[in-house]
Amino acid sequence: MTSKLLTFGNLISRPISILIKQNNVTPNLHTNFSTSSVACVNFFNKLPAEKLWKSVTSVSNAGAKKGRGKGAGRIRIRDLNRGQVIGVGRSSMLWPGLSAPVIRGRELLKQQRLPDDPERLEKLIKIRDSMTKFRRLKLSPIERGWSGMKMPGRSLGPPDPVGEDAFTGFDTKVLQLRSLLIMKGSLGRTRNFQAMVVTGNGQGLAGFGLGRAKEMPAALRKARNRAGQKLMHFEVYNGHTIFHDFYTAFGKTKIFVQKKNEGYGLMCHRAIKEICQAIGIKDLRAKVEGSNNLQHIVKAFFIGLLQQRTHQQLAEEKKLHLVEFRSENEYFPKVVASPSEVRTKDELLKNETLDFTQYVMNNKVILKKKKFPRFYETMPHYKIYLKKYEKYRNHEKIRRDLKVEYGEVKSFLTDKYPEKAEQEA
């Protein structure tokens, strides 16, 4: 090994002319040497890649304010080294010790030219292009919030545990996340983030919180933990809905909430829906009127829920039995609450509100808009359609009955008088 190194050292120590001699260079090349200087320095090899890229991708201050250099058309920095391997170049060469081992098996590998890879450049370009294309990060539909990658509607998990008390079974949903600009004496206009979240365990416990911070995650964390500190308990009627219809308002926001049957679902503003899910309410309808300021909606809804009266409270207030009638139970009178003492008919006041809905709405009457006929129902062609299809109105049922009886659409006459097409066949 040492002797080999020594010979290598000799090779280096020899003057270049010997090296040139050793190569099979034609001797008349010597005459073509020029002495004029060649400028091998330009900005490509003078400046670092970082600066070069900056010159391409940067946007002027005014341009940035207009929103230039963002989104799909933006020029992105490419790592040109990606896909490049030392020892592999335009012409495919085998360099022992660089791109290949020196000894393979028992033979000593020699430097040689390999057949060219025609797709090499294409592959490189492809790798480079994959970096430049604008890719939007995708969330799974379960993790997704109300809209795309935005935070509102997304889950944050339970609030952080306080001491040893962990919030097991809780889940937090973001209701609002926005940036606020505030003026500071020294810094001028600065940006703050504000988040509103609701947390709940789906079994009656829920709370909402508001958090402000310089950074988005900090604001969300603050809001979540604050919501965990402000839990309220709500009773859920039969585990699926509220106790009665109610009206509630906060600022200019007005909400009319209606109790609904099992299986109705949550037909309401998306924020109210998230709150209901956090509490464990499954069926309800809510109509927001007036301002749709989200924070006001949330506050109004929570106030409304807190002001609910249970059936027992209502019965005690009225001193009358509260009786439930369900259509699925043939309107069987089920007494849901009885007061300690019941008033007689003579004790009722003349102008007293006895209607349950009116009473729980505090005599507020919902304006129900008149339903207009569908646009086509007044047109002449609709009448023609009705006349034309009147005779077919039972055909679907008849077809079903025939399928039950014969396994196909046929009548008792089909065997006797088969279809003509079948006869020919």
Add this chain to the structure above:
Amino acid sequence: MSLIFRKLARNNPRNIVTDAQILVLSCRKLSIVPSLYDGEQDPAPKFFSPNVQVLLKRLTRPDFNKVFRKRTNHGLNILRTPTYKFLTNEELEEEIAKANEKADRLLQMPPIVKIQKHIDDVLSSDPALVGYDTAKFIFTDITFGVANEHRFIVERDPDGVLRSCDHDVRKRLNQVYFPLHGRKLREPVMFADPEKFNSLLDREQYEFVLDRACVQYEPDEPSYQKVTSITYQHLDSHSKYELLRSTRHFGPLVFYLTWHKSMDNLMLELLQTGAVREAALLVALRQDMQGDVVNGELAQGLVQQILPTPIQLKKPERVTEEDIQLDTKCVECIEKYIVSNSAIKSQQELALQGFRENYQQLIELSRGLQKAHGNA
């Protein structure tokens, strides 16, 4: 069923199964022989007599939670939001009275009547019309407001004979001109195909079968009585009485069992669940219908004492002295019945003994509680 066994026999040559065996196996499921109300005696007068009706209704043990339960065939594809009312005591009582009426309607028992006789009534014979046409002509009076059973439906045969139609033709024509909701012109497959019918019974869909039979058939039709009879017997052999309690079919079931003197299983179930008062009522019913119970008058006397007491939906947790007296009388009455009339004496005696022991504990407990409260 038989098909499967045939296949098995073919696949496994060592397993020699004779045809007779296959027949036995395939018939096992259909072993219930329906017994119809086709004897000399007409069950209708007995069934409609007030004594029997009262007993049958009481034995139904109506639980309003089950009577007014949510049904799948309600015709509602979505539930409705419940409504609420503030009611005074009087108004509530009125509502409850209305609900009781509604319960009576829901629990109205399908009538039990004798099987229908063929109608063979030649109105006229006109030889001049022989060979006038190859088809029968049927004439139906479709005047509005005539009851289906009194509607005038006659047929003119190709041989010129004018006769009244038989029941099956009458039923079809009535259904064509005045369709009953839910009734089909052809017999539904669940009744026509014994395999499907048996699978329904095996799945214990007794109420569904009986409800549909009520809609599809008339109570005096042989098919109705056959279907109900098989259903009752299947239920009786599996002791699934609880499935029919609080429904309109429990009365007819008890009537059927008592009519055919096969109510011992029901009696056993009553004793095992500790419903001695109902057992005593059942003895009284037997006496009313068959008149073969020793000391039957005693049971009938007990009925007057039992009926005013509230229906016991659950086992009582405490008993008063009056309760104890009444229950002791009931037990005595049942003892006599077991000795003289029962077919499964030992089991029923065992059940009664079990009841006695439990009841003794209950008596001691309630007397002790009374003493502790100082009301002794």
